[in-house]
Amino acid sequence: MTTPLPQMHGRPVVTDGGLETDLIYHHGVDLPDFAAFPLVDDDRGRELLLRYYGDYVDIARRAGAALQLETPTWRASADWGDRLGWSAADLRRVNRDSVTLLQRLRDRAALETLLVSGCIGPRGDGYVAGEETDPDEAAAYHAPQITAFAEAGADLVTALTLTGAAEAAGIVRAARAAGLPVAVSFTVETDGRLPDGTPLHEAVTTVDAEGPDYFMVNCAHPTHIAPGVTEGDWVARIVGLRANASARSHAELDAATELDEGDPAGLAQVQETLRESLPALSLIGGCCGTDARHVAAMWGVR
Structure with a gap:
């Protein structure tokens, strides 16, 4: 581990919002297959990304919190790369x-703590349960991306919007093999269960045996997450939360042609209610439909 993880010690940590939806709907960027990583190869794309991330540097500074930023690589794995015409070497x-x-942004930001997290997405669609896999197969699939993060000196790996425990377990194995800390983030449906029907507590307990550093929940509204937060020691393993702006279901969001931004203040309020059930929660940001306004509201800063 290159940098201690402050969120593991209860220190407040800001993270960013819904990168892809922000770029698509607020900046008119075309992101085929929801892939933001090609922007890294383009001068204008890098400028857009740095402006996006810069808003969260400002929020962390105003909140007096640490900051964790996710690389724009949620789709930068082999199957998605193939769809978009990117070779293994290019990825x-x-x-x-x-x-x-x-x-480089960290060098300029002058924050006391800015963690660079290598972001991994599911092999399949983050809104739909993927095909059945086993942990070893998932580890082999995700290993090249995780190895690249390790080579570049990332502070940790965060796997976002996972739909099943087996893939999560494989990602943890691959991260451990690469010597990186790893956070696992599941998404849930309106009933608080993973898209494959697994109860959240069961998924966390199963994957915890592999030894991830902590868990998160993302890409769901707080009112959807709440039914899955049942009593038990397992809830202390959930350290991060990245909620959607919209209270619509995944199916409804998938079919939507316009962005549902919800209400930043209302989202912050309902999330604060959920927070009462998550005693270890310290890393907070947003997911689909959110931007810097939503995350600022979550942190009570203007």
């Missing part, structure tokens, strides 16, 4: 360059 390079981009 390795862009994953490394994504880490370097944020490291």
Whole structure:
């Protein structure tokens, strides 16, 4: 581990919002397959990314909190790369360059703590349960991306919007093999269960046996997460939360043609209610439909 993880010790940590939806709907950027990583290869794209991330540097500074930024690489794995015409060598390079981009931002930001997290997405669609897999197969699939992050000096790996425990377990194994800390973030449906029907507590307990550093929940509204937060010691393993702006279901969001931004103040309020059930929660940001306004509201800063 290159940098201690402050969120593991209860220190407040800001993280960013819904990168892809922000770029698509607020900046008119075309992101085929929801892939933001090609922007790293383009001068204008890098400028857009740095402006996006800069808003969260400002929020962390105003909140007096640490900051963790996710690389724009949620889709930068082999299957998605193939769809978009990127070779394995190109993916390795862009994953490394994504880490370097944020490291350079860190050098300029002058925050006490800014963690650079290598972001991994599911092999399949983050809104739909993926095909059945086993942990070893998942580890082999995700290892090249994780290795690239390690080579570039990322502080940790964060796997966002996972739909099943087996893939999560494999990602943890691959991260451990690469010597990186790893956070696992599941998404849930309106009933608080993973898209494959697994109860959240069961998924966390199962994957915890692999030894991830902590868990998160993302890409769901707080009112959808709440039914899954049942009593038990397992809830202390959930350290991070990245909520959607909209209270619509995944299916409804998938079919939507316009952005549902919700209400930043209302989202912050309902999330604060959920926070009462998550005693270890310290890392907070947003997911689909959110931007710097939502995250600022969550942190009570203007």
